[in-house]
Amino acid sequence: xxxxxxxxxxxxxxxxxxxxxxxxxxxxxxxxxxxxxxxxxxxxxxxxxxxxxxxxxxxxxxxxxxxxxxxxxxxxxxxxxxxxxxxxxxxxxxxxxxxxxxxxxxxxxxxxxxxxxxxxxxxxxxxxxxxxxxxxxxxxxxxxxxxxxxxxxxxxxxxxxxxxxxxxxxxxxxxxxxxxxxxxxxxxxxxxxxxxxxxxxxxxxxxxxxxxxxxxxxxxxxxxxxxxxxxxxxxxxxxxxxxxxxxxxxxxxxxxxxxxxxxxxxxxxxxxxxxxxxxxxxxxxxxxxxxxxxxxxxxxxxxxxxxxxxxxxxxxxxxxxxxxxxxxxxxxxxxxxxxxxxxxxxxxxxxxxxxxxxxxxxxxxxxxxxxxxxxxxxxxxxxxxxxxxxxxxxxxxxxxxxxxxxxxxxxxxxxxxxxxxxxxxxxxxxxxx
Amino acid sequence: xxxxxxxxxxxxxxxxxxxxxxxxxxxxxxxxxxxxxxxxxxxxxxxxxxxxxxxxxxxxxxxxxxxxxxxxxxxxxxxxxxxxxxxxxxxxxxxxxxxxxxxxxxxxxxxxxxxxxxxxxxxxxxxxxxxxxxxxxxxxxxxxxxxxxxxxxxxxxxxxxxxxxxxxxxxxxxxxxxxxxxxxxxxxxxxxxxxxxxxxxxxxxxxxxxxxxxxxxxxxxxxxxxxxxxxxxxxxxxxxxxxxxxxxxxxxxxxxxxxxxxxxxxxxxxxxxxxxxxxxxxxxxxxxxxxxxxxxxxxxxxxxxxxxxxxxxxxxxxxxxxxxxxxxxxxxxxxxxxxxxxxxxxxxxxxxxxxxxxxxxxxxxxxxxxxxxxxxxxxxxxxxxxxxxxxxxxxxxxxxxxxxxxxxxxxxxxxxxxxxxxxxxxxxxxxxx
Numbered sequence: 001x002x003x004x005x006x007x008x009x010x011x012x013x014x015x016x017x018x019x020x021x022x023x024x025x026x027x028x029x030x031x032x033x034x035x036x037x038x039x040x041x042x043x044x045x046x047x048x049x050x051x052x053x054x055x056x057x058x059x060x061x062x063x064x065x066x067x068x069x070x071x072x073x074x075x076x077x078x079x080x081x082x083x084x085x086x087x088x089x090x091x092x093x094x095x096x097x098x099x100x101x102x103x104x105x106x107x108x109x110x111x112x113x114x115x116x117x118x119x120x121x122x123x124x125x126x127x128x129x130x131x132x133x134x135x136x137x138x139x140x141x142x143x144x145x146x147x148x149x150x151x152x153x154x155x156x157x158x159x160x161x162x163x164x165x166x167x168x169x170x171x172x173x174x175x176x177x178x179x180x181x182x183x184x185x186x187x188x189x190x191x192x193x194x195x196x197x198x199x200x201x202x203x204x205x206x207x208x209x210x211x212x213x214x215x216x217x218x219x220x221x222x223x224x225x226x227x228x229x230x231x232x233x234x235x236x237x238x239x240x241x242x243x244x245x246x247x248x249x250x251x252x253x254x255x256x257x258x259x260x261x262x263x264x265x266x267x268x269x270x271x272x273x274x275x276x277x278x279x280x281x282x283x284x285x286x287x288x289x290x291x292x293x294x295x296x297x298x299x300x301x302x303x304x305x306x307x308x309x310x311x312x313x314x315x316x317x318x319x320x321x322x323x324x325x326x327x328x329x330x331x332x333x334x335x336x337x338x339x340x341x342x343x344x345x346x347x348x349x350x351x352x353x354x355x356x357x358x359x360x361x362x363x364x365x366x367x368x369x370x371x372x373x374x375x376x377x378x379x380x381x382x383x384x385x386x387x388x389x390x391x392x393x394x395x396x397x398x399x400x401x402x403x404x405x406x407x408x409x410x411x412x413x414x415x416x417x418x419x420x421x422x423x424x425x426x427x428x429x430x431x432x433x
Numbered sequence: 434x435x436x437x438x439x440x441x442x443x444x445x446x447x448x449x450x451x452x453x454x455x456x457x458x459x460x461x462x463x464x465x466x467x468x469x470x471x472x473x474x475x476x477x478x479x480x481x482x483x484x485x486x487x488x489x490x491x492x493x494x495x496x497x498x499x500x501x502x503x504x505x506x507x508x509x510x511x512x513x514x515x516x517x518x519x520x521x522x523x524x525x526x527x528x529x530x531x532x533x534x535x536x537x538x539x540x541x542x543x544x545x546x547x548x549x550x551x552x553x554x555x556x557x558x559x560x561x562x563x564x565x566x567x568x569x570x571x572x573x574x575x576x577x578x579x580x581x582x583x584x585x586x587x588x589x590x591x592x593x594x595x596x597x598x599x600x601x602x603x604x605x606x607x608x609x610x611x612x613x614x615x616x617x618x619x620x621x622x623x624x625x626x627x628x629x630x631x632x633x634x635x636x637x638x639x640x641x642x643x644x645x646x647x648x649x650x651x652x653x654x655x656x657x658x659x660x661x662x663x664x665x666x667x668x669x670x671x672x673x674x675x676x677x678x679x680x681x682x683x684x685x686x687x688x689x690x691x692x693x694x695x696x697x698x699x700x701x702x703x704x705x706x707x708x709x710x711x712x713x714x715x716x717x718x719x720x721x722x723x724x725x726x727x728x729x730x731x732x733x734x735x736x737x738x739x740x741x742x743x744x745x746x747x748x749x750x751x752x753x754x755x756x757x758x759x760x761x762x763x764x765x766x767x768x769x770x771x772x773x774x775x776x777x778x779x780x781x782x783x784x785x786x787x788x789x790x791x792x793x794x795x796x797x798x799x800x801x802x803x804x805x806x807x808x809x810x811x812x813x814x815x816x817x818x819x820x821x822x823x824x825x826x827x828x829x830x831x832x833x834x835x836x837x838x839x840x841x842x843x844x845x846x847x848x849x850x851x852x853x854x855x856x857x858x859x860x861x862x863x864x865x866x
Contacts, residue, residue, distance in 0.1 A: 073656075075795065080802075114674055115742035119731030126726055127674025127741055128657075128793075131667075181800070196656035200795050204672075204804060208726045215802030221656070221795055223506075223629035224561075239637075241547055241560025293559055293641045298552030308560055309548035360561075362508065362633050362654055363796060367614070369513075369648030371637060
């Protein structure tokens with residue numbers, strides 16, 4: 001967990017924009033005055049909870065926001081690059097790095113801040129996070145296939161020869177009803193925080209800084225994390241009402257993280273820059289909420305393979321008991337063959353595991369009066385060809401849950417490794433050594 | 434503040450679904466067992482904040498969710514009635530009352546609960562709130578013009594003669610670019626809570642209960658409240674980056690609440706059932722975020738009439754100092770004549786005030802790569818004809834802010850007064866005395 005290792009003592013105790021100005025500026029080496037006018041007490045004055053979370057360092061061995069304990073809220077944005085200039089793109093990555101480094105510390109996006117500058121200039125921060133703490137913000141950057149080659153296969157920015165072999169548009173799966181306006185993208189930023197206004201502020205300021213170089217292609221808010229990435233977290237529930245993430249890789253399982261999450265040094269000779277990084281799979285699962293809600297409790301549990309209350313496998317025990325798929329029931333196995341937990345279980349998928357980081361979403365309602373709701377699935381895997389595509393195919397073909405979901409968005413990104421001091425996001429890709 | 438007066442001792446200290454089962458069941462007179470399987474500790478185990486808020490009683494002199502200190506999250510839903518049967522509609526209002534009473538206590542929507550019932554039946558709660566506390570949930574119900582008369586003016590449910598005179602479709606204002614799929618509705622429910630999953634759970638279960646009688650017409654999530662309704666709350670910021678709600682009516686201003694929020698006993702002879710209630714105006718203001726962000730700090734402050742940092746009026750002082758509109762500047766008054774705070778100030782609007790309860794929203798992005806973001810404005814007023822329409826007209830005509838917003842959704846509802854034990858929402862409307 002490089003985040004923790006790299007966190008300063010101050011950040012471990014939670015910092016606020018006001019706090020930094022009051023006492024921590026010198027230590028953090030930051031411009032004074034920014035956010036001084038904010039009301040750091042806002043988050044507690046009004047009765048909402050004080051932020052007890054750490055602030056996570058933006059720099060480290062790996063990018064933060066992957067094995068970091070999953071925060072409560074998400075704003076995910078995919079961008080298209082609108083410039084043809086490599087220099088302009090690299091300049092943006094440098095500017096994004098600086099802004100991300102600042103915002104994850106609870107500082108404004110720019111050095112001047114939202115209210116301190118020349119009134120004849122636009123502020124270099126938009127201001128809606130004044131008085132809010134860092135709120136555990138992480139910003140995780142990824143590169144889509146379109147960053148390397150355009151639709152005709154032409155090299156866009158002189159990096160086509162370094163495109164990872166597995167970084168291709170995901171195949172069409174049964175059940176996919178993709179909306180191109182919620183799919184794909186040249187770049188992505190995953191913003192996770194415990195305060196949605198902090199996550200939104202970060203994406204909005206990155207989009208502002210990128211004006212003229214990139215444009216937001218789509219973005220997605222998530223309000224309830226559905227995965228745990230640490231044994232210290234209890235398992236939350238998805239909108240099917242079931243615990244989700246029981247079998248997720250936890251950051252404490254360091255062997256599994258190495259084996260299933262991080263790209264290894266020898267994995268892809270053409271894309272050595274990706275070693276220590278990962279692949280981010282984003283899939284927007286719309287749930288047929290209203291139909292699900294009319295299924296019997298027994299059927300719901302059979303679809304999942306777990307009880308709805310404790311999350312124990314239907315073969316008995318408690319939440320973290322290993323399921324016994326061979327245990328006979330009155331009609332076939334007690335965990336049905338098409339139960340979700342069986343279909344996606346490592347025992348039936350060459351032993352592969354994913355690190356999931358999904359969020360529940362509700363985006364208003366659809367034309368038929370149903371809630372436009374579901375699970376925005378995010379997984380980090382070492383190789384989508386081995387760790388995601390076969391599992392998704394198995395799920396699409398045989399999983400009983402598929403009757404209650406459709407996939408309306410899909411994207412794949414290569415997530416570079418972490419950066420050190422004075423490095424920028426993507427440096428290992430753009431600067432050959 | 435009837436909510437507080439009616440809250441039980443237990444609820445004041447915050448209740449959780451687990452807590453009720455463990456110790457408070459007898460006192461609250463509730464069925465045992467429900468949610469027993471939940472993990473009440475979920476909200477704290479994972480590092481997120483414990484819920485220190487009160488649970489608000491659903492019954493009282495007025496509906497909760499109006500003068501109640503504004504919670505952090507919103508799920509607002511408008512429904513169309515799909516039945517022609519008055520009996521069926523009344524039955525739904527009774528069922529909604531019972532479910533709302535339960536959920537605002539932190540209990541499942543139905544007596545059996547999400548996991549305790551016959552596995553051959555669908556559960557009477559959807560389960561995603563298992564282990565979450567009441568989280569300050571309030572559910573506030575309103576009736577739209579369409580509940581009284583259909584599009585041809587025909588009496589739908591035998592209550593047309595009791596339609597309040599002011600309950601009409603709002604007029605078209607300059608700047609309105611209404612999406613009919615985000616406007617209007619026969620019924621509305623405002624769900625506010627400090628946990629978005631709790632607000633979503635409530636709306637989802639009310640929609641489930643209403644299946645066959647009503648259908649969701651539209652719904653809106655909001656993640657950051659923009660108004661304070663109590664002097665105990667500090668003023669949060671909207672997505673323009675400015676404090677929003679400084680001049681809002683606070684619940685402690687009891688005289689102003691009586692004068693500007695609650696419908697008086699003699700206000701509308703045909704609609705005496707509405708006395709003690711209010712009108713809810715919902716307006717979805719899309720902000721041109723990207724254009725706003727390129728305006729200078731000085732211009733932004735001139736548009737609002739306040740400084741961006743402290744929220745003080747440009748005429749000086751601190752946030753709560755009264756603005757001096759006559760104070761001269763170098764080019765006209767120091768607070769420009771088209772500044773937002775001047776245009777909507779009571780001094781220029783016959784002294785009227787509103788109680789606002791708005792929320793920030795981001796609903797992904799639009800086709801041009803901008804964030805589909807803004808302010809979901811909610812106001813409670815005694816009479817929209819005097820307290821909203823003239824102010825909105827003034828704003829649409831002269832407010833400098835109008836260049837940066839467009840209104841994409843609009844609705845008006847009559848919000849009946851609170852109910853006592855054994856009464857149901859709307860009883861005063863449907864049962865003549």
